[in-house]
Amino acid sequence: MEDKAMARISAAPTIAALLAAAAPLTPALAQPMPYTPPAERGQQGDDAGRARENYITPYIEIAQVVTSRNVPQNETFTYTRAAVGLDVGTVGARNAGAMSLRYERRFDWGQSDASGDSISGIANGYATVTPGLQFHAGGLATRERFNSSGAAVPSGQFDDEVVQVYSLYAGPVISTQTGDVAVNASYRIGYSRVEQEHARVTTPGEPAGDLFDDSTVHAIAASAAVKPGDVLPVGVGVSGTYYREDISNLDQRVEDAQARATVTIPVAQNVAVSGAVGYETVEISGRDAVRGADGLPVVGSGGNYVTDKTEPRILAYDVDGLIWDVGVMWRPSTRTALTANVGRRYGSTSYTGLFSYQPSRRMAIHLAAYDNVAGFGGQINRTLAGLPTDFTAIRDPFTGDIGGCVASLEAGGCLAGALGTLNSAAFRARGVAASYTFRMGRISTGLSGGYDRRRFIGARGTVLEVVNGKINENYWLAAYLNAEFNENSVFETNLYANWVDSGVTLGSDTKAYGASAAYYRDLTRNLSARAALGIEGMTEPDLPEDFWTASALVGLRYSF
Template sequence: MRQLRNRPALERAVAGVALLAGLAVAALPATVHAQAIGYDSAGAEDQSTAEPPPYKPAKSRKRGGKGIKRLEVTPYIEIDQILDAQLSPGNDVLTYTRAVAGVDAAVAGRNNGASVSVRYEHQFGWGRKAADGDAISGIARGYATVTPGLTVEAGGLATQATVDNGGSALPGGNVSTKSKTKIYSVYGGPSVATRAGDVNINANYRAGFTKVDHSNAYVAAPGSVAVDVFDKSVTQVADAEAGVAPGAVLPVGLAVAGSFYQEDISNLDQRARDMQARAMVTVPVGRTVQVVGALGYEDVEISSRDAVRDADGNPVIGSHGRYVTDKSVPRVLSYDVSGLTWDVAVMWRPSRRTSLSAHVGRRYGSTTYGGTLAYAPDDRSQLSISVYDNIGGFGGQLNRLIDQLPDDFEAVRDPVTGELTGCVATLEGNNCLSGALGSVRSSTFRARGVMASYSMRIGRLNAGLGMGYDRRKFIAAEGTVLAAANGVIDKNYWLAAYLSGPLGRNAGWATSAYANWLRTNDPLFGDVAGYGASASYYRLLTERLRATLAVGVDGATRDDPAIDDIWTASALAGLRYNF
């Protein structure tokens, strides 16, 4: 194993970038081009119609549409009465009163666009078992044009999940905040697109911050290694590209590009870094088909430090419930791959409503595959499919999925818990985030998977379905406290759906459902599955006052017969006033 020297100056710079990212997101919701080869701009003259990257899901590029302007801001307050009944393994019935303040907003114009849904809630528990608690949940994504060719993009997510002692994270769950873990992620940065004669020049920079508010260090047995749950990380991404389109100078397009990705994870000072440079050739095969070849060089490193050890050699766990990092020891490499990379992609765009790309190549020292499909047969339906392969940590993976959201969407929330359901309602691009959860282990990993989403409007009904598979193989240095996670594989099969519609002019209904099946080869922990469904009915009492009735059921099952299944049913009656 190689050792790396400390770089305190760089670490201080990373912390400063995290602060700047937070300030950017506070002003406006970001897109990260992490580890994308960048075929979308290789020789493309019109970036608004460029092909999406081969292994990055297609996303909306409708920057303000055809001059359509829209501004909607709806602040609201809400008061709810909630009944939470445990069906298994016990039969406790808990009652809560919940006060909520939130805002839903959307803006669209020629030079900017954003969608935001944020709410704060406080629960007052009735009785000693029903604890008080508060939470912030929300999702945002948007951009603003500073000057022609210069835009700033940003995004964010605040949600809760149920995290078990094995590091498995399930969305939804019951109303109680005692059993939930809070997850926050924000990021943003500028993008530049310009020309120098026939040469198109593009550059991007993004900085992000992710935090999981959960105490960890669960020890399965005395003397065994604790499961290290992700704490926080700072992500930086930068890329630049210059190229000419086919026919501008030569019959083929030519481009050169470079990219940088780094994620600094607080747990044991982990760092994942990926630097690459490449040259690309675009060959038009027909009016709708292009073939792109890339040849480059990549250097990928993952490193960490060990935990402080006591006199008996056992790792020390601090008052915050996490391992104490030994800053006195040098970094140790757990992953070090460098050398030539290559990639061949086929891109097909028969119309503005259909685009398909598929690629095969070599990265991370092995063969890699990927692709995207975006299909919108009409203005009332859309299908998005993507296959991906990347390296990073939990924070970087969450940033990537937020980035893939379009700028125009409506949040879909569980009517009882108020939490985001894992998908947003939109007719543009990928609309689900469920694949970001699954596992919140602190170790870095290589993620491979596929995700698909389909949304449509049927008359006055809105419907959406998302599903996917995410496989994470964790990477950790031997001889450190993280070594127990090295080679562990966690798999997450997930499903999320919603359906809603009106009942006359003053009433409506909504339903949603989710399922997650989490599998692991970790011998200390078994598989777990989570399920949930909800339904609600609302009626306008006045133009601004709305009454809601809702019911929901959530459950979690494990393959360990010694652990009881957990099932909870909930009901809500509430009033909401829109300002």
């Protein structure tokens, strides 16, 4: 752990290269069953219902920013921002994907914490290798602000409590038909990392909430099924999944394996019910930290506990036995679909479901309920793999950071719920996420919100025992409105709100709010001017008073 601080310095360029490499390649592995992109994936909702054009847009940008804030003292300062970026989008019969990648350098004018650089980006896509075989990949780079309990919220600030979050995934998806049997399989490998240049130690011997460091994920899914009426009056199928996440913090490991048989019974023209029974085995384990002569856990230079690898692994969570669920599927048209399930998983009642309503190519409503076990990196990776492949990144006009959601008519366009806490302990996550998107002519708008609840899991006799059973709750909201006044000018507004209760320490509630408005105008074919106003606010126990910042920006962008 002591050497990791130096290793992180060289990680950013590597992650950026991998993000770029992932651009042409989609989601699909977030759900237990493999995902097959629908025929209309990637269509935009304008009045003519035209497919979105393929595009590759590199750019350079320079801007001057003025910021006023009240913490750590009332002050106003300015800095210059220079950036290079690349926006890519492609929609075709065999491939689809979108990417927004950006590197930014800030030059302070007497305010040292405003200087520095950052990488931000988001990418997701797929490429068809042969009929029935696709390769999916994606990546994320963004920044989050944390407090001593690990609660995380979006932030455009540049202080010691801001960390860089990276996540990458890739893997094949197979979908084929063997006679009457539909066979699907998928594999996903993922990697996530949190870089903290200045880990804050609140008291001697105790790191700042033991923030997540990095993890590797392997996820496998396979199924074989026959539709109702093909062989039998009912549909039958078998499926299995395996998930493993290795977390560097205290050598934690999450393993979740399950197999089941499912029967689907049509009860009406558009309605079917299903029942499944199977077996699961779920284990979460880890090691204790190295203890000093005084019995206190040793903290490395990177700010995390030093793992004691001389001691055996300790089980923190061990569930195995029969699982079951019953569900209903309703699909009255190609524009509306509902799936709702209730059953037993992870030793207790489990609820999951999906709802999608897209009455036209201009509007879409999506709702999802989930239940799973993972670490911070695995949850980010799972959500990243479920992102749309046709989207527009929503960025902070002042920092260029990725927002909590992307603009898309497809489902799964938000990461805000997965970013709610940076605590290193594994957890069981349950929650809901909903989104509404509307596009008509030159106007597009979106509203998303959700709730994420995590119960942390830590082994007895280890330093993580203190968080075992503690609950993190994250309520989040994100919205945007974009309007093209004419062919040469665009007006954009964004807002977000997060309410996070980490549950790890008393008084750990964190609330964050932000709103911005930006105006862009083309001066020539390649050169555009931009101006923006924004405000951010935050309340948390670590701050002596509410933290508010107001910013203004003017700048130029040249697109190639």
